[in-house]
Amino acid sequence: MYEFEGENFKALTEKLMEEKRKSWTYRRVAAEEMDDEEDDTTVVRDYPTDKKFKRSIYFRPDYYLLNEKFYKLQDRVMAEIQGPISQIFNLNQQLTYEAYLTEVRAGPRKDLYVNENLPGLNEKQVTDYQKFLEVNCPLLNCQPISKKEFQLIVQCLTDNDFEEKQIENKIRRVIYEHEFEKYDSAEYTSSPQKQQQYAFGVLPPSTKYKIAAPCDFKDSNEPDYHSSYVLFKSSQPTLQLDEETFITYSKTLFSLNQEAEWAVKIMRAVARRNQLVKKYSATYKLATQSENPLYNMQLPSLQRAVVKGYNELNDRFLILWSNIFGFNHYKQCLQFIKSSKMFANDFWLKSRETGELKERVEKLVKLFIQQNDKNGDKTEVEKIEQ
Numbered sequence: 286m287y288e289f290e291g292e293n294f295k296a297l298t299e300k301l302m303e304e305k306r307k308s309w310t311y312r313r314v315a316a317e318e319m320d321d322e323e324d325d326t327t328v329v330r331d332y333p334t335d336k337k338f339k340r341s342i343y344f345r346p347d348y349y350l351l352n353e354k355f356y357k358l359q360d361r362v363m364a365e366i367q368g369p370i371s372q373i374f375n376l377n378q379q380l381t382y383e384a385y386l387t388e389v390r391a392g393p394r395k396d397l398y399v400n401e402n403l404p405g406l407n408e409k410q411v412t413d414y415q416k417f418l419e420v421n422c423p424l425l426n427c428q429p430i431s432k433k434e435f436q437l438i439v440q441c442l443t444d445n446d447f448e449e450k451q452i453e454n455k456i457r458r459v460i461y462e463h464e465f466e467k468y469d470s471a472e473y474t475s476s477p478q479k480q481q482q483y484a485f486g487v488l489p490p491s492t493k494y495k496i497a498a499p500c501d502f503k504d505s506n507e508p509d510y511h512s513s514y515v516l517f518k519s520s521q522p523t524l525q526l527d528e529e530t531f532i533t534y535s536k537t538l539f540s541l542n543q544e545a546e547w548a549v550k551i552m553r554a555v556a557r558r559n560q561l562v563k564k565y566s567a568t569y570k571l572a573t574q575s576e577n578p579l580y581n582m583q584l585p586s587l588q589r590a591v592v593k594g595y596n597e598l599n600d601r602f603l604i605l606w607s608n609i610f611g612f613n614h615y616k617q618c619l620q621f622i623k624s625s626k627m628f629a630n631d632f633w634l635k636s637r638e639t640g641e642l643k644e645r646v647e648k649l650v651k652l653f654i655q656q657n658d659k660n661g662d663k664t665e666v667e668k669i670e671q
Contacts, residue, residue, distance in 0.1 A: 332374050332382040333366050333404065343402055343418065347545075348435045350424055350537055355417040358410055365397070365405030424534045425526065434524045438517065439547045442535060443554035445512040447561050448613065456565065456611040458483070458497040465495065472497045485572060486579050487605045499573060499608060502566045504559040508551055510535055564612070567650045567657075572608040579605060585652040595645060599634050602627070603646045612646065615639040 338344055345351055345359065374380060382401075389398055399408045406414060421429045451457040452468060460468045474480065474497070477490035483498050510532045517531060526534075539551055575581040582601045595603075606618050616639050622628050623635050 332370060332380075332385065333402070334371070335363060335366055338362065338366055341402070343414075345418070346432065346435075348538065348547075349422045349430065350534070350541065351417055351420075351422075355414065358406060358414050358417075361405045361410070362403050370404060422534075424530070424537055425524070426530060428524060430524060434522060437520060437522055437524075438513075438531075438535065438538075439550060441513040441517040441520070442508045442510075442539075443550050445509055445516050447509070447512075447558045448611065450512060451611050451613070455497065455500045455502075457614070458499065458609050459488075459494050460496075462493045469495075474498075484609060485605045486577070487602060487609065496609070499569055501569045502562045504562045504566075506555065507539065508535070508555055509558065563654060564650050567653050568604055568608040571604050571650075571653060585649060585656055595634070598627075599631070600645070600649055603642060604649060607646050607650075612643065615642040618642055 343362075345355065347356065370385075373385065386398060386401055389395065396407045397405050400406065400411045403411050403414060421427050447454060448456060452460065452464075460473055473495035474483070475492060475495045480488070480490045480494075480496050483496045488494075488496075511528070513535065514528045514531045517526070539548065571582055571584075572578050574583060579598070579601050582604065584597060584600050584604075602622075603618070606614075606621075610617070619635075619637065619639050619642060622631075628634055
C-alpha cells in the first residue's frame with residue numbers, strides 16, 4: 286500500500302523530513318554564527334543611563350530619608366546623565382564612555398567629571414556625596430534598606446486592622462475562662478455587681494467570664510505604630526529593627542512627603558481606621574447616655590413598622606451587645622437571643638439571620654453619626670480620595 290510510481294512512499298516521506306530537519310539545523314547554525322560575528326564587532330559603549338544609575342550602589346531612593354543636600358546632588362547626577370550624556374551617545378553610536386571621558390576631561394567641563402560614576406559633580410560635591418553614602422539610612426541605625434523591605438513597612442502601616450486585635454483595642458470587652466491567664470489584669474472584673482454594671486444588664490453575672498469597663502475610642506491622624514510593628518516582626522523581615530527605631534522611621538516617613546503614593550496609602554488606612562473608631566465611639570455614647578440604657582436609651586429617630594419589625598428593646602439590646610463584643614460576633618448574639626428569657630416570645634427577632642442583625646446595628650449607628658456629625662456628609666476616606 287506504500288508503493289508509489291515504483292518507490293516506497295513511506296521511505297520517501299521519511300527522506301524528505303530528514304532533509305527538512307537538516308535544512309532547519311543549517312539555517313539555525315548559520316544564524317548563530319552571524320550573531321557571533323556581530324557580537325565580535327559590537328563596540329562596548331558602557332555609558333551611564335538613568336536605569337543603570339538607579340540600580341548602582343551610588344543611588345539612594347527617597348525612602349532612605351537622607352539630608353536634602355544629598356538628594357539635590359543626586360538630582361544633579363541624574364540631570365547630567367539624562368541631558369548631555371544621553372544626547373551625545375544617541376548621536377554617536379560608535380562612541381565609548383572611555384573616549385567620552387577623555388574628551389570631556391580635556392575641555393572646560395573637566396571639573397564635573399572627577400568621578401566617572403558621578404558625572405556632573407565637582408571634587409567637593411563628590412566627597413560630600415560619598416559621605417552620605419557611607420551612612421546608608423541614618424534613621425535605621427545606618428542599615429541599608431531595599432525596596433522590598435520598604436514596601437513591607439508601608440504594608441504594615443496600612444494593613445494592621447483595628448478590629449483584628451479586638452481585645453487589645455477593647456473592642457471585645459469580655460474574656461472567657463480559657464483566656465483568663467492570657468488577659469488577666471486589673472482592667473477586667475469578675476465581681477457580679479461590676480459585671481452587671483459593665484454589661485448594662487444584657488449579660489447575666491457569671492464566673493466563666495470577666496468583663497472590662499466600657500471605653501471611648503479616640504481617632505488619630507497617625508497610624509497605629511505599635512500594631513504596625515507587631516505585624517512587621519511577625520513577617521520575619523531581614524531588616525532587624527527594634528520598636529523604637531521602627532516608630533521613629535515610620536513617623537518621619539509619614540510626616541515628610543504627604544503627596545507620595547505610599548503616603549496617600551497610609552493616610553487612607555488612617556482614615557479607614559478613624560471611620561471604625563467613629564462607629565465604636567457611637568456605640569459607646571449610645572450605651573452610656575443613661576444608667577439603664579436597655580430601657581432608657583435614646584435611639585436615633587427612624588420610622589418603625591407598626592405590625593412587625595425591630596422594636597426599641599431589640600435595637601437597644603443590639604447596640605449594647607455591639608458595645609460589649611464589637612461588630613463581628615452576631616452569630617453568638619443570635620444564639621444568646623434564642624436562649625434568653627428576655628426574648629422568649631419574640632419569635633420575629635429569633636427568626637433573623639446574623640447578617641440582618643449586623644445590618645440593623647450598622648443602620649442605627651450610621652444614623653446616629655449622621656445626626657450628630659457637624660462636619661458634613663462626606664467621610665474622611667472620601668475626602669482623601671478626592
